[in-house]
Amino acid sequence: MSFSSRRIAALATFAATATSALASGALAATVYTQTNSASGNQVQVYSTGADGSLGLTATVATGGLGTDGGLGNQGALAMTRDRHWLFAVNAGSNEISAFSVTPKGLVLVDKASSGGTQPVSVTVHENMIYVLNSGGSGNVSGLRFTWNGHLQPIAGSSRPLSSATAGAAEIAFDREGETLVVTEKATGKLSVYSVDEGRIKGPVVFASNGQTPFGFAFDRHNNVLVSEAFGGATNASAISSYDLDDEPLSFETISASVPAHQTAACWVVLARHGRYAYITNTGSGTVTGFQVDRRGALTPLNADGLTGLSGGNPLDAAVGMDESTMYVLTPTIGKIVVFHVGADGSLISAGSALGVPLTATGLVAR
Numbered sequence: 085m086s087f088s089s090r091r092i093a094a095l096a097t098f099a100a101t102a103t104s105a106l107a108s109g110a111l112a113a114t115v116y117t118q119t120n121s122a123s124g125n126q127v128q129v130y131s132t133g134a135d136g137s138l139g140l141t142a143t144v145a146t147g148g149l150g151t152d153g154g155l156g157n158q159g160a161l162a163m164t165r166d167r168h169w170l171f172a173v174n175a176g177s178n179e180i181s182a183f184s185v186t187p188k189g190l191v192l193v194d195k196a197s198s199g200g201t202q203p204v205s206v207t208v209h210e211n212m213i214y215v216l217n218s219g220g221s222g223n224v225s226g227l228r229f230t231w232n233g234h235l236q237p238i239a240g241s242s243r244p245l246s247s248a249t250a251g252a253a254e255i256a257f258d259r260e261g262e263t264l265v266v267t268e269k270a271t272g273k274l275s276v277y278s279v280d281e282g283r284i285k286g287p288v289v290f291a292s293n294g295q296t297p298f299g300f301a302f303d304r305h306n307n308v309l310v311s312e313a314f315g316g317a318t319n320a321s322a323i324s325s326y327d328l329d330d331e332p333l334s335f336e337t338i339s340a341s342v343p344a345h346q347t348a349a350c351w352v353v354l355a356r357h358g359r360y361a362y363i364t365n366t367g368s369g370t371v372t373g374f375q376v377d378r379r380g381a382l383t384p385l386n387a388d389g390l391t392g393l394s395g396g397n398p399l400d401a402a403v404g405m406d407e408s409t410m411y412v413l414t415p416t417i418g419k420i421v422v423f424h425v426g427a428d429g430s431l432i433s434a435g436s437a438l439g440v441p442l443t444a445t446g447l448v449a450r
Contacts, residue, residue, distance in 0.1 A: 113131070114450050115130040116163075118172050119441050120152065120155065120441075125148050125174050127143070129142040138435065139438075147195045148172075155202075156218075157445065159205035163185070170185055170190065179195050200225055204218045209261035212228060214257070214284070215255070218250075218252050221248035223245065224284070228282065238283060245266065250270055250271050262279055263328065264279060266287070272292045273292060275288075292310065293337055298313050299311045303325075307325050308326045309325045309354070312349060319345050321347055321363065323344065323363055323372075325337075343389070344389040345372075349364070350365075356427070356429065366397045366399060369393065392431035392433070400445070403425070407425075411449055413444060414440070418439065420436060422435050
C-alpha cells in the first residue's frame with residue numbers, strides 16, 4: 085500500500101490507522117530537542133526506527149550550560165535550510181553551539197559567545213546567525229559561520245530591544261533574510277530589524293494586536309503569524325497574522341487576534357506547505373489549527389479550538405520534511421507527542437516518544 089493510500093485510510097478511520105502508517109517507516113524522521121540542564125546542556129536526538137516508532141537514539145553535549153528552568157521562548161534550536169547544520173542556545177553560559185549533521189549523527193564543531201546574556205532563541209539564514217538574548221537589558225546579536233561550521237561574531241551587529249524589560253520570546257529571519265522579527269511578551273510589541281550585509285538596523289517597533297505576543301512563523305507568502313498568550317488568561321488564546329513589507333518597513337494586520345478558545349497559546353508551526361498553522365496551548369494541553377489563505381488570513385479549523393490533544397503542558401512544535409507529521413514537545417509528561425496532519429488540516433494522534441526531561445526546550449525536525 086502506498087503512503088498516499090495509507091494517508092487516505094488514516095483520515096477515514098480511527099487514530100490507530102495513522103499509528104499503523106507511522107509503523108511502516110514511511111515517515112522516517114529525526115527530531116532534536118535540548119535538555120537545558122545547568123550541569124551540562126545536551127541535544128537529544130530522536131529517530132524513527134525500523135518499526136516506524138520515534139525513540140531517543142543519542143544525546144550529544146553542547147559544551148555549554150542550560151538554566152534548569154523554563155526560558156519562555158520559541159526557537160532554542162535552529163537548522164539551516166539544507167539540514168546540514170544545527171545551532172543551539174546555551175542559556176546558562178551565554179553561548180551558541182554549532183553542530184554538523186552527519187549520516188552518523190551530530191558532531192559539535194564550535195561554540196561562541198551569544199553576544200549578550202541568557203540566549204533563548206536563534207535563527208539562521210545562509211551563513212548568518214542572529215541570537216536573541218533575554219537576560220539583562222536584552223539584545224540581539226549576530227554571528228557568521230564558515231563553510232566548516234566555525235562561528236565568528238559580526239562586529240557592530242548587536243542591537244537593543246524596544247525596552248530593557250521586553251521579556252522577548254523569539255527571533256527569526258523572514259524567508260528572504262531581509263528582516264528580523266522579535267516578539268516581546270512584556271511590552272506587547274513586535275520589534276523589526278532591517279538586514280544589510282549581515283548587520284541590522286532598528287528596531288522599528290509595532291504594537292501587537294493581542295496581549296503577550298509569543299511564538300511566530302512565516303507563511304509561504306512571508307506573512308507573519310504570531311501567537312498571543314494573553315498572560316495565560318483562561319480560554320483567551322489567539323493568533324494574529326501580519327503582512328510584512330521591507331521597503332518601506334511596515335507591519336500591517338491581516339487577521340487580528342483570531343480566538344482559539346484555549347489557554348496560553350505560545351508556539352506556532354505551519355504544515356502542509358503553509359496551508360495550515362497550529363498553536364500549542366500550554367495552559368490547556370491542546371493544539372489549535374487554522375487554515376491560512378494566500379493573503380495570510382486565518383480561519384479556525386474547529387469552533388472550540390480543539391484540533392489536537394497533546395496532554396500535559398505542550399511547549400514547542402515542529403513539522404517533519406514530509407510536511408504531514410507534527411511533533412509537539414511536552415516536557416511535563418516527558419514526551420514528544422506525534423500527530424499525522426490530514427489533507428484537511430485535522431490532527432490524528434500517531435504515538436509519542438519518551439525520555440524528554442522537564443527542563444527541555446526547543447524542537448527541530450528533519
